[in-house]
Amino acid sequence: QVQLVESGGGLVQAGGSLRLSCxxxxxxFSSYDTGWFRQAPGKEREFVAAIRRNGGSTFxxxxxxxxxxxxxxxxxxxxYLQMNSLKPEDTAVxxxxxxxxxxxxxxxxxxxxxxxxxxxxxxx
Numbered sequence: 691q692v693q694l695v696e697s698g699g700g701l702v703q704a705g706g707s708l709r710l711s712c713x714x715x716x717x718x719f720s721s722y723d724t725g726w727f728r729q730a731p732g733k734e735r736e737f738v739a740a741i742r743r744n745g746g747s748t749f750x751x752x753x754x755x756x757x758x759x760x761x762x763x764x765x766x767x768x769x770y771l772q773m774n775s776l777k778p779e780d781t782a783v784x785x786x787x788x789x790x791x792x793x794x795x796x797x798x799x800x801x802x803x804x805x806x807x808x809x810x811x812x813x814x
Contacts, residue, residue, distance in 0.1 A: 692716040692803040694786045699808030702776055710771040710808060712786030723791040724769045725801060726760065728782035728810075737796035738784070739771060749795045754780075776812045783807040 698710040712724065725740035739760040740749045748760050759772040769786065787801035794800055 692719055692722060692788050694788060694803055694805035696784065696786050696805040696808040699784060699810045701811045701813065704776060704778055704812055704814050706776050706812070707772070707774045708776065708810060710773065710784055710786075710810070712769040712771075712805060714767045714769070714788065716767075719767045719788065720764050721790065722788040722803075723795065724760075724762065725787045725791075725795060726769075726771045726784060727787060727798060728780075728784045729807075730779075730782040733782075735785070735798055737798070740791075740795035741769060742795075743790070751796070773810070776810075778812045778814045781810060781812050783809050 693715045695713045702708055723743045726738040727735050728738050729735040737751050741760045741762055745762050757775045762769045785807045786805040788803045789801040791800045
């Protein structure tokens, strides 16, 4: 069992930056892959980024590639999402998710454990 708690969301102007954190509890967290997803009002949840359990590989949605960076600190059982050059269309609730991904890192059904989400609002 893994519990996830996101933090770091807020209101920022377009072009600004935010860093989201996903703090995990549970001794087996190091054996899980972690992903970030987001959901804007009236839209479906979409993949943002993911990192393999060994921290060696990362994956990004095309819409955030080059602007977002996912990283992990195993000593703190925390995964980060650094978001730069934010755009109004990045506004959404951002969710952290974890599990042992079998095939597709960008599919929400691959992840059993989810945080409660943190709101990111980008003003124009």
